[in-house]
Amino acid sequence: MNSLDPRITRLGLPDAPPPPPDKLALDQFETYEAFHQKKEGTAYAYVGPVHAPSADVAFLFAKEQYSRRFACTGMWVVPTTSVHLSPYADDNASVYDELPAAEQTGNASTAEQQEEALYTAGDEDYDIFHLKKRGKAHVHVGRVRATSPAAALQVAKAVFGDQRPVVNVWVVRSADVLRSDDEDRDIWLTTPEKKYRDAMAYRVQDKIERFKQEQKNAPQV
Template sequence: MLLTSLDPRINRLQVPADWPNSAVKKQLDQWATYEVFTQKRENTPYAYVGPVHAPDLEVAFVFAKEQYSRRAACFGLWVVKTQDIQHTPYVDDNESVFNLLNIPAPATASEQSEAFEIFMLKKRGKAHTHAGTVLASGYQNALAQAKQQFGEQIPCVNIWVAPAAKILKSSEEDKDWWLTLNEKKYREPVAYKVLDKINAFKNRTTNTP
């Protein structure tokens, strides 16, 4: 006996009526999620733009490029698997999460240290933004290093920590991906110089006797 629904998509799946007790769900039968960060202008921090679903990191990078940088200004792209990010609890706006967490004192860098990227959320409803890189022996130590380096920045309502080695990053050579060909400048709003045309129209109407 099959599960019936008003949704025809459920009916097409032919799900047993006693699901989920009828069978054990297979492992890894769905794509993982990856988080995407973009750099909208040169020499500005990377900011979080959203997730993608993909079978691996390389394909996630391709999906992220197509989804988040085709129609928006972009100078760089970072992609990391969701499970490789650890985060703090959220606090209220105008507070610092660093002050509310029991973060141990940062240990000195050792041979086992690796680079971690720190992303900070300054206000709810905004996007996590890359604050900087720390060298640490693990996530907790990275958080301690982040408090030492960025703890004075208020407000900070949430922090994401990710190993730099787990992030797939575009390189300097990849920046030409986002260049607009001369024959396709019409795709960029700035090419229309709308404000110049408006000002010229205003000048004509103002000077008309």
């Protein structure tokens, strides 16, 4: 195949190749969900999925895909299979209101005792993410201790249930999250030196003004 681009010509691609076979299942790997911290001290928020063969590679891809162009100070990746979803509520509602009430644990009578009892019954940490509005991103609200994702959702209801609105909740076992290390924070510092990727770096209006001035000053013919 001949191309204007000599590199493509050199590939020696056939002009009329036989039809390609369909890709095999999982040719593009599993998916991971990525969360970013935009600024030190702010909550981690969902940025999107990546396809990757392992969590480490997912981290690299997510760093490239989601932190390449804008400020970022930390990143988490989670296998999609490890995220447990609550049902979705309407905007302005709370999905916690739709959850069946938790069973009373022991002889807890007040809400605080109930929360305390749920917490001490747990044996693993779970990260909780809220979606406040449809079309926006899930944001990390905190961590609870529970025995299962379903139990973690109940604890989250006790702890975060007064927040409104909550359209949807994601529950992730904390051990399943690959997190960037504070010690490695210098990996996030590459963006500022690449000014040519900012619209601000192009002073095109100056060039246009100069051109118009030159046109005005040019002798009329």
